[in-house]
Amino acid sequence: MSWIVIAVVSLLSGLLGSLGMGAGAVLLLYLRVFGGVEQFEAQGINLIFFLPIAVLSILLHARNHLISWKAAGVCILAGLPAVFLGVWLGGLAGGPLLSKLFAGLLLIIGVRELFQKDTGSQSEHS
Incomplete structure (x- = not known):
């Protein structure tokens, strides 16, 4: 490398x-x-x-x-327990399957972003 x-x-x-x-x-x-x-x-x-x-x-x-600290707090509280589940499931799945699942997730997100319509509802911050 x-x-x-x-x-x-x-x-x-x-x-x-x-x-x-x-x-x-x-x-x-x-x-x-x-x-x-x-x-x-x-x-x-x-x-x-x-x-x-x-x-x-x-x-x-x-x-x-x-x-938004309130939203961040909710996300953190909900996400922390999921860490243990994710590590456990990742260990069960193994590296090769995990790689394929990660690639599939990236593909789904990428395709969704390509075809998602821009609603223009987000405000710009300067």
Whole structure:
């Protein structure tokens, strides 16, 4: 794995992460497809990578009043128990099946985004 390439991919992932656009998908795909890293190891690297990116992004978004703390709290409380279930199910599924499920999820999300109509209901923040 070239350190220059991984630095560029990490830079792109950080940029996408700060925009809330699934930076983990970029880094995880690079590690799996081009880096030859096994699924579970790539997930672990991705989680560690995400921590400082998330902290900085949260601080900047909070400074710009772009976070609904009430909604975030509800999401966190609902999501935390799901972590245990997800880790357990991921262990049962194994790396190859997990890779295919992840690819399928990305495909579904990508196709949905391509064909979803823009309602124009979101306000722009300057």
